[in-house]
Amino acid sequence: MTVMQRLLxxxxxxxxxxxxxxxxxxxxxxxxxxxxxxxxxAAFAGAQRWAAETGDSFREIELTSEAQREQALRRxxxxxxxxxxxTGFAFGSVLGEVAPDYPDTKFAIIDMVVDQPNVRxxxxxxxxxxxxxxxxxxLKTETNTVGFIGGMDIPLIRKFACGYAQGVLxxxxxxxxxxxxxxxxxxxxxxxxxxxxxxxxxISQGADIVYAAAGGTGVGVLQVAADExxxxxxxxxxxxxxxxxSVLTSMLKRVDVAVYDALTQGTDLETGFNVMGLANYxxxxxxxxNNEAIVSYDMLAQVYAAADKxxxxxxxxxxxxxDDSCPALEF
Amino acid sequence: xxxxxxxxxxxxxxxxxxxxxxxxLAGLFSERAGIFDIGLEGKMLAAAFFSAAIAALTGNxxxxxxxxxGASLAxxxxxxxxxxxxxxxxxxxxxxxxxxxxxxxxLIAQAWFKQGGRTPSLSDFGPNARFTSITLPYADQMExxxxxxxxxxxxxxxxxxxxxxxFLMVPLTWYILFRTRFGLRLRAVGENPAAVDTAGVSVVGLxxxxxxxxxxxxxxxxxxxxxxxxxxxxxxxxxxxxxxxxAALIFAKWRPWYALWACLLFGFxxxxxxxPDAVERLVQIDIPGQLLDALPYILTVVILAGFVGxxxxxxxxxxxxxxxx
Numbered sequence: 001m002t003v004m005q006r007l008l009x010x011x012x013x014x015x016x017x018x019x020x021x022x023x024x025x026x027x028x029x030x031x032x033x034x035x036x037x038x039x040x041x042a043a044f045a046g047a048q049r050w051a052a053e054t055g056d057s058f059r060e061i062e063l064t065s066e067a068q069r070e071q072a073l074r075r076x077x078x079x080x081x082x083x084x085x086x087t088g089f090a091f092g093s094v095l096g097e098v099a100p101d102y103p104d105t106k107f108a109i110i111d112m113v114v115d116q117p118n119v120r121x122x123x124x125x126x127x128x129x130x131x132x133x134x135x136x137x138x139l140k141t142e143t144n145t146v147g148f149i150g151g152m153d154i155p156l157i158r159k160f161a162c163g164y165a166q167g168v169l170x171x172x173x174x175x176x177x178x179x180x181x182x183x184x185x186x187x188x189x190x191x192x193x194x195x196x197x198x199x200x201x202x203i204s205q206g207a208d209i210v211y212a213a214a215g216g217t218g219v220g221v222l223q224v225a226a227d228e229x230x231x232x233x234x235x236x237x238x239x240x241x242x243x244x245x246s247v248l249t250s251m252l253k254r255v256d257v258a259v260y261d262a263l264t265q266g267t268d269l270e271t272g273f274n275v276m277g278l279a280n281y282x283x284x285x286x287x288x289x290n291n292e293a294i295v296s297y298d299m300l301a302q303v304y305a306a307a308d309k310x311x312x313x314x315x316x317x318x319x320x321x322x323d324d325s326c327p328a329l330e331f
Numbered sequence: 332x333x334x335x336x337x338x339x340x341x342x343x344x345x346x347x348x349x350x351x352x353x354x355x356l357a358g359l360f361s362e363r364a365g366i367f368d369i370g371l372e373g374k375m376l377a378a379a380f381f382s383a384a385i386a387a388l389t390g391n392x393x394x395x396x397x398x399x400x401g402a403s404l405a406x407x408x409x410x411x412x413x414x415x416x417x418x419x420x421x422x423x424x425x426x427x428x429x430x431x432x433x434x435x436x437x438l439i440a441q442a443w444f445k446q447g448g449r450t451p452s453l454s455d456f457g458p459n460a461r462f463t464s465i466t467l468p469y470a471d472q473m474e475x476x477x478x479x480x481x482x483x484x485x486x487x488x489x490x491x492x493x494x495x496x497x498f499l500m501v502p503l504t505w506y507i508l509f510r511t512r513f514g515l516r517l518r519a520v521g522e523n524p525a526a527v528d529t530a531g532v533s534v535v536g537l538x539x540x541x542x543x544x545x546x547x548x549x550x551x552x553x554x555x556x557x558x559x560x561x562x563x564x565x566x567x568x569x570x571x572x573x574x575x576x577x578a579a580l581i582f583a584k585w586r587p588w589y590a591l592w593a594c595l596l597f598g599f600x601x602x603x604x605x606x607p608d609a610v611e612r613l614v615q616i617d618i619p620g621q622l623l624d625a626l627p628y629i630l631t632v633v634i635l636a637g638f639v640g641x642x643x644x645x646x647x648x649x650x651x652x653x654x655x656x
Binding site: 191193223226 | 347561570606607
């Protein structure tokens with residue numbers, strides 16, 4: 001089939017589906033891209049699971065620039081898509097303006113709180129999940145130095161770093177945490193070369209485990225960690241398979257569950273504030289055949305014990321975003 | 332800051348400087364011949380993708396390097412067609428090339444590998460699929476032989492072959508531009524193409540040659556990013572290095588040796604930004620990494636404003652040559 005035929009075919013399908021499906025849900029991916037092997041990809045996986053189970057379809061768009069945010073939101077809302085789901089904190093202010101204009105459309109936003117009657121805000125307790133992988137790093141390290149590499153320097157990423165540092169120190173009070181951010185612009189999510197160099201810099205400071213919360217930049221971190229023979233920790237999606245035996249674990253953030261739930265509820269989407277933490281399996285650590293050889297039973301026992309304490313409220317992990325400060329780490 | 336830390340930072344600086352150096356020399360050839368090239372970034376990106384993709388498909392990084400150079404060369408020819416043959420605006424053509432590369436790489440990557448606009452990790456394709464670092468002879472023994480030995484084993488040894496090629500390109504560029512007939516004509520074409528034409532030398536031919544050399548060097552820059560520093564392509568992975576290289580070119584006042592120092596300086600500043608702990612220990616105050624990241628641009632503005640000497644671009648730069656009749 002030639003390219004032109006494909007294009008024509010695709011537009012024909014679009015035209016047909018636009019006519020029939022009035023209340024099709026829509027999903028908007030943030031700048032990291034649908035296949036970032038991490039945050040947005042998890043959202044896509046959740047939507048695909050829903051589509052496979054129900055046989056329904058959803059509309060989607062991948063943003064390529066900041067300017068498209070409002071445009072994409074309004075176009076989906078105008079076209080009758082319901083609910084409209086978006087991934088990423090950056091939609092916060094735009095959605096706050098757009099949502100009141102479409103009172104009959106339900107919106108769901110992940111990673112941000114927007115206080116509007118027709119918006120469902122889903123936030124994750126990333127600090128709890130990061131605490132657990134931090135514990136594993138603290139128990140596994142032999143040099144008593146572990147690293148953290150963030151993407152863009154925003155409060156959300158500091159929340160990851162802060163939870164991680166608390167976990168490391170809880171398991172290993174003598175340990176030293178080296179934390180770096182890749183940059184201050186959105187380009188920091190897609191700079192694997194700089195991520196790799198940051199990893200090397202942390203290795204020369206003695207780190208033998210690095211935790212990457214940096215989107216596409218994390219690919220470079222995990223690669224260099226595997227090349228240099230140290231451990232790394234993935235984020236958001238299960239990244240253990242990327243370098244079996246080198247990726248110690250991954251901090252799971254079940255964006256897929258959040259998206260799946262929102263799609264399942266459909267137009268009856270329950271609005272309001274929604275927290276996904278350890279208690280309702282919104283965050284966790286990834287264990288599979290790729291890392292079973294490097295995670296010891298003793299380590300798991302301690303991690304599970306800590307998880308139980310956090311769920312029962314016996315132990316509190318400090319949330320950086322609650323007061324913009326971190327007791328365990330200086331930025 | 333102890334000596335070993337300094338060496339480690341310098342080591343990082345070299346790795347950061349090499350892509351800048353290749354791109355900067357590429358821009359040097361092109362701009363010295365009177366063709367401004369904003370598209371360095373796009374060419375690097377295209378080369379990064381094709382070198383990684385072909386290396387993954389064939390398992391041989393040298394074929395990947397050739398493919399990367401080929402892709403960059405193809406974009407160069409487009410730039411040449413637009414700005415030399417059709418006498419279009421060189422800046423606009425360069426911007427178009429950047430957009431084209433940013434979109435095309437991700438699109439083709441998705442069609443070929445179905446991994447969301449990236450290539451699979453080259454470490455899955457055998458030992459020959461990427462450039463590995465070379466340990467120079469006696470590097471291990473020299474480690475204990477005092478400061479010079481440490482410099483040899485830490486800083487000079489242990490880079491990939493492209494790093495050494497990059498450094499060799501500097502004297503080569505100088506020789507070609509300032510000691511050969513071709514170089515003299517190439518520089519003349521950037522200053523006064525009418526005089527070159529009067530002498531019976533083809534302006535169009537010389538400019539195409541310069542643009543082609545620019546493509547080859549950009550190809551090496553991109554291949555270095557994707558197959559030596561990293562093991563695969565990720566979208567937008569050149570992250571502005573082509574523009575920093577342009578800044579370095581102005582900073583170096585369009586001279587090859589200055590270009591080397593400018594790129595090393597910019598690389599060193601970027602490397603320093605990764606080690607806030609060492610900087611803080613050295614100067615006793617906390618310098619934000621963002622400031623170090625921004626310094627290359629600030630320095631370039633200072634140079635352009637004429638505070639430190641004057642940066643005078645080639646006189647006929649940016650102007651298409653029209654033969655008078």
